Amino acid sequence: MTFKGNTTRIAFLFPTFSIKGHGYILRTFQKDGGNYSESVHTSLADELGADFVEEYNTWEQHDSVQSDHPIENLPFTVGRPSSSEGTLIREMQKTIWASDDDGLYPSDIHSDKFNLPTSLVARVDGVPVGFLFGFYRIACNKSLENLLGEKRISIESQLMGILPGNEKRGIGYNLKMHQAEIARELRIDVIHWTVDPLQIANAILNFNKLGAFACSFYPNYYSFRNELNQVPASRFEIAWLVSRRVKSNNMQIGPWTEPRLPELSDYSSDMQVLLQEDLSKSQQLTKSVVAVEIPVDWVGLQKKNIALANHWRLYTDRIFQTYLGFEEDQYVVTRVARNKKRYFLLMFKSGIVTRAIESASRIV
Ligand SMILES: CC(C)(COP(=O)(O)OP(=O)(O)OC[C@H]1O[C@@H](n2cnc3c(N)ncnc32)[C@H](O)[C@@H]1OP(=O)(O)O)[C@@H](O)C(=O)NCCC(=O)NCCS
Numbered sequence: 001m002t003f004k005g006n007t008t009r010i011a012f013l014f015p016t017f018s019i020k021g022h023g024y025i026l027r028t029f030q031k032d033g034g035n036y037s038e039s040v041h042t043s044l045a046d047e048l049g050a051d052f053v054e055e056y057n058t059w060e061q062h063d064s065v066q067s068d069h070p071i072e073n074l075p076f077t078v079g080r081p082s083s084s085e086g087t088l089i090r091e092m093q094k095t096i097w098a099s100d101d102d103g104l105y106p107s108d109i110h111s112d113k114f115n116l117p118t119s120l121v122a123r124v125d126g127v128p129v130g131f132l133f134g135f136y137r138i139a140c141n142k143s144l145e146n147l148l149g150e151k152r153i154s155i156e157s158q159l160m161g162i163l164p165g166n167e168k169r170g171i172g173y174n175l176k177m178h179q180a181e182i183a184r185e186l187r188i189d190v191i192h193w194t195v196d197p198l199q200i201a202n203a204i205l206n207f208n209k210l211g212a213f214a215c216s217f218y219p220n221y222y223s224f225r226n227e228l229n230q231v232p233a234s235r236f237e238i239a240w241l242v243s244r245r246v247k248s249n250n251m252q253i254g255p256w257t258e259p260r261l262p263e264l265s266d267y268s269s270d271m272q273v274l275l276q277e278d279l280s281k282s283q284q285l286t287k288s289v290v291a292v293e294i295p296v297d298w299v300g301l302q303k304k305n306i307a308l309a310n311h312w313r314l315y316t317d318r319i320f321q322t323y324l325g326f327e328e329d330q331y332v333v334t335r336v337a338r339n340k341k342r343y344f345l346l347m348f349k350s351g352i353v354t355r356a357i358e359s360a361s362r363i364v
Contacts (some may be wrong), residue, residue: 013122014135016115017153021051022138025114028057034169049053062111068123071174078178081121081128089121089131096161098227100266105159109133117155117186118179121126122171125131129163132175140190141216143326147357148189152290157182157193167201173209180242180255184363189243193222194235197320198298198312200343203336207345208258212240213353214333215322230302231313234269236333242359251334251348251356254363264291264339267346275342279315285323288352290331291344326350 012027023045040075041053043050056062066082081089086107093104110119118134134157139145145152157179162171183191195202197214204317206212222233245254252258264273272287279293293302295312302309323331324347331347338344 006349013053014114015138015153016054017117017136018115022153023050023052024048026053026055027114028055029059030057031059033059034097042257052129056114057109062113064111064119069178069310071170074122074170074174075169076122076129076169076174078120078122078175078251080119081110081131083111085121085128088128089133089238090189092131092161092163093159095163099224103224103226105133108120108143117188118157118182120175121176122175124166128164130160130171131159131178132157132172134158134193137192140192141237141239144190144215145161147326147354152190153188153189154190154192155179157191160193172205176205176210176240177255180240180273183242188205189241191240191242193240194218195238195292196298197234197236197345198294199228200294200296200336202296203294203343203345204261206238206240207335208261210240211245211252211254212238213253214238215324215350217317217324219317219321225265228299228302230306231309232317234313234317234320236324239282241357241360243363245355245363246356246360248278251352253334254360258335262335262337264337264344265329267291267337273344274319276312279312285319285331285347286329288349290323290347291293291337292316292347293342293344296341296343321349326354 010029014025014027016023016025035055035057041055045053063083064080064086067079068077069079089110090104090107093099109116109225117136118132120132121128122130134155137154137156138167140152140154160172161176195206216237220232221232221235241254270287270288271289271291272285273291274293276293300333330350332350332353333345335346336343337346
């Protein structure tokens with residue numbers, strides 16, 4: 001950290017929010033317990049234009065009080081992790097992503113003092129089988145901020161994982177719905193996260209079940225490689241408006257649940273369909289809806305045919321990089337549809353999505 005021109009120690013600043021207002025947590029690593037003085041915190045807060053800066057020394061003992069909420073008619077519960085479950089979250093991350101230890105998030109971030117806006121586990125018979133956590137974020141996506149009309153605090157949802165053998169039981173969906181409920185209690189309207197655009201399970205969950213949308217794109221966003229990411233790790237930026245709902249002309253935004261996976265034929269006749277074999281051709285997209293084919297099994301494809309996986313990544317990257325956004329000729333991804341055994345991401349012209357958001361009703 002540089003303070004008054006001198007490099008002193010390494011520390012990280014995390015946006016936070018509490019009854020004291022909008023501030024930062026100063027995450028320090030002082031084994032000897034030598035924390036910064038109050039005057040340093042105050043000067044830093046002034047420099048950052050924040051209401052306060054609160055120090056959090058990782059070497060101190062930080063506890064968390066667990067909570068547990070049943071989910072109606074389902075055999076699992078969700079709630080805040082205890083201190084020992086914080087450690088299990090790290091182990092679950094390692095199992096699900098086969099990540100190196102260096103790529104694992106520290107377990108103490110789930111403590112009460114670190115004050116994450118989302119820190120949740122799902123338990124079956126009291127044992128964690130999945131998790132979801134996220135950080136405060138100072139602003140939301142710029143174009144969305146313009147559309148919603150004010151600068152606001154949002155949540156950057158960092159990671160969600162369900163242990164193998166427990167997927168497809170509604171755990172991921174219920175963790176996200178619980179996250180949305182907590183966000184509304186915190187008066188936060190938008191939750192963001194990033195996701196690989198070619199993962200079908202995530203796409204159906206994010207777009208069709210949660211009613212989130214993708215309005216920005218980052219090619220080759222992460223440098224890491226692991227079991228789920230063997231080619232450049234490109235990402236959609238997802239936005240989820242948790243306190244608004246829209247349903248009009250096949251456009252559903254906000255926490256809605258699509259009762260079934262729609263067919264491509266359910267959508268507008270003014271639609272352009274890009275099959276996998278068309279992706280490498282030069283494309284000029286002008287229709288109101290564009291359907292982009294994505295693989296049925298992206299993880300399997302990366303293992304079986306890395307050349308084809310790279311090809312698919314390269315050409316979908318080009319499309320999303322050029323066309324995703326809220327500018328006039330751009331598109332926003334809001335749905336997955338199916339045609340026989342093939343899956344498609346549906347991109348709607350941004351004006352259609354903008355009008356839908358503007359007409360949204362609020363969820364209290
Ligand atoms: C993606 C993931 C979090 C989903 O969690 P989950 O608990 O299996 O999801 P749910 O059971 O709540 O499923 C919600 C919906 O997503 C869809 N879905 C989930 N898995 C699917 C799959 N393998 N194929 C097709 N659709 C799928 C379904 O529509 C499902 O709803 P339905 O069963 O009512 O039709 C989980 O598979 C996982 O941990 N994946 C690896 C890590 C990861 O990708 N994390 C997310 C990015 S950080």
